[in-house]
Amino acid sequence: MSVREAEVLALLGEHLTHAEIAGRLFLSVRTVESHAAWLRRKLAIPGHRELVRYAAAQRGATPAPLPLPLTSFVGRARELSDLAGRLLAHRLVSVVGPGGAGKTRLAQTVMSHVQDRFAGRVSYVDLAPVSEPAGLPAAVAEACGVADLPGRDTVAALLRGLGEQPTLLVLDNCEHVVNAVALLVESLVSGCPLLHVLVTSRARLVLPFEQVFTLGGLSAGGDAVELFVQRAVSAGWQAPDGAQLARIAEVCRSLDGLALAIELAAVRVPALGLEVVERGLADHEALLVSGPRVGHRHRSMHDTLELSFRLLASAEQAVLCRVFGVRGRFHGRRGNVRRGVRRGQDGRRSRSTRPARRPEPRGARRLDAGPLAAARAGPPVRRCADGRR
Ligand SMILES: Nc1ncnc2c1ncn2[C@@H]1O[C@H](COP(=O)(O)OP(=O)(O)O)[C@@H](O)[C@H]1O
Numbered sequence: 001m002s003v004r005e006a007e008v009l010a011l012l013g014e015h016l017t018h019a020e021i022a023g024r025l026f027l028s029v030r031t032v033e034s035h036a037a038w039l040r041r042k043l044a045i046p047g048h049r050e051l052v053r054y055a056a057a058q059r060g061a062t063p064a065p066l067p068l069p070l071t072s073f074v075g076r077a078r079e080l081s082d083l084a085g086r087l088l089a090h091r092l093v094s095v096v097g098p099g100g101a102g103k104t105r106l107a108q109t110v111m112s113h114v115q116d117r118f119a120g121r122v123s124y125v126d127l128a129p130v131s132e133p134a135g136l137p138a139a140v141a142e143a144c145g146v147a148d149l150p151g152r153d154t155v156a157a158l159l160r161g162l163g164e165q166p167t168l169l170v171l172d173n174c175e176h177v178v179n180a181v182a183l184l185v186e187s188l189v190s191g192c193p194l195l196h197v198l199v200t201s202r203a204r205l206v207l208p209f210e211q212v213f214t215l216g217g218l219s220a221g222g223d224a225v226e227l228f229v230q231r232a233v234s235a236g237w238q239a240p241d242g243a244q245l246a247r248i249a250e251v252c253r254s255l256d257g258l259a260l261a262i263e264l265a266a267v268r269v270p271a272l273g274l275e276v277v278e279r280g281l282a283d284h285e286a287l288l289v290s291g292p293r294v295g296h297r298h299r300s301m302h303d304t305l306e307l308s309f310r311l312l313a314s315a316e317q318a319v320l321c322r323v324f325g326v327r328g329r330f331h332g333r334r335g336n337v338r339r340g341v342r343r344g345q346d347g348r349r350s351r352s353t354r355p356a357r358r359p360e361p362r363g364a365r366r367l368d369a370g371p372l373a374a375a376r377a378g379p380p381v382r383r384c385a386d387g388r389r
C-alpha cells in the first residue's frame with residue numbers, strides 16, 4: 001500500500017467523504033475515487049461501505065502493549081547473546097525446553113534487547129489462553145494491532161498488516177497449539193519478507209527453516225543460586241552466609257536448575273527454614289506450590305508437568321510411566337495410562353502391558369515418574385489440540 005493510499009484509508013476510517021478527503025490532501029475528487037477503488041481491489045473488499053468499515057476498524061486497532069516483567073531477570077548472559085544473534089540472522093527461532101525452564105522470560109528479555117533492530121515494530125502474543133487452534137490467527141491479529149473483521153480472512157489481513165517492514169513477532173507458550181502455529185508461521189514468514197518470528201514451546205514446530213534453541217536449567221553454581229537467593233530475600237529471608245550458599249547450590253542442583261522450581265522452593269525458605277526445604281524436596285508435590293497466580297501453568301511444578309503430560313500421546317504417556325521410577329500424579333488421556341503402571345495391592349508395579357479391561361476414571365493417576373524426572377525427559381513429542389502431530 002502506497003503512502004497516499006494509506007492516507008486515504010485513514011481518512012475513510014474517520015468517515016470523511018471523498019470530497020472532504022480531496023480537500024484535506026489537496027487532490028482532485030477523481031484521484032481520491034481511484035485510490036479508493038485501488039484499495040478495494042487490493043484488500044479484496046467488495047463495496048465502499050465495507051471499505052469504510054474496514055478503515056475504521058483498522059484505525060481503532062492498536063498493537064497490544066509488550067509485557068512488563070514484575071521480577072528481576074537473573075543471569076543467562078550467554079543464552080541472551082546467542083539467542084539475539086540467531087534471531088537477527090534467521091527468520092524463525094524456536095526456544096524449546098521443559099516447562100518452567102525460563103523460555104518465556106528469556107524470549108521477553110531478548111525481545112526488549114533487539115527491538116531497536118526492528119525499529120520498535122515488535123508484537124508479543126501469549127498463546128497460553130488460546131485453547132483452540134482456530135482462535136490463533138485472531139489472537140495474533142489482536143496483538144499486532146491488525147483489524148480482524150467478521151467474515152474476513154484473518155491470515156490475509158495479517159499478511160497485509162505485517163507487510164514488508166522489519167517486524168519481530170514473538171509467539172509465546174505455543175506447545176498446545178503447535179501445529180496451528182507451524183501453519184500460521186509458514187504463511188506469515190513466506191508472505192512477509194522482513195518478518196522474524198520468535199517462538200517458545202515445549203516442542204518444536206518442525207518446520208524446515210526453523211532454528212531450534214534448546215534451553216536447559218540455570219547453571220546450578222551461579223545463576224541458579226543467585227535466583228534462589230534473590231527470591232528468598234524478597235520473601236523476607238536474611239542474606240545467606242557461605243555455608244548456606246553451598247547448601248542452596250545443592251538444592252538448585254537437585255531441582256535441575258529449573259527456574260520455576262527454584263522460585264517455588266526459595267519463597268518457602270523464610271517461613272520453613274532452609275533445612276525443612278532441603279528435606280521437603282523429597283516430596284516435590286507438596287513443596288513446589290505457590291499461592292494464587294493468574295496463569296494456572298506455573299502455580300506449581302505439578303501443574304506445569306501435568307500440562308506436558310497431557311500433550312503426550314497415550315503410548316508416550318505409558319512409556320513415560322514405565323521409564324521413570326518415582327511417583328507423581330497426573331491426569332491422562334482417556335483410560336490410557338493404565339498400561340504399564342498398574343500396581344498390585346502391595347503397591348509394586350505390575351509387569352503387564354495388557355490394557356486394563358475397565359478404563360481408569362479420568363482423574364489423578366499415580367505415575368512411575370517424579371515431576372522433575374519427567375521434566376528431565378525433555379519436551380514432549382509434538383501433539384496438540386488439533387489432534388495432529
Ligand atoms: N533468568 C531468569 N531470571 C529470573 N527469573 C526467571 C528466569 N528464568 C525464569 N524465571 C522465572 O521462572 C518462572 C518460570 O519461567 P518461564 O519463563 O515462565 O518458564 P517457561 O516459559 O519455560 O515455562 C517465572 O516465574 C520466571 O519469571
Ligand SMILES: [Mg+2]
Pocket residue numbers: 103104105172173200
Ligand atoms: Mg512459557
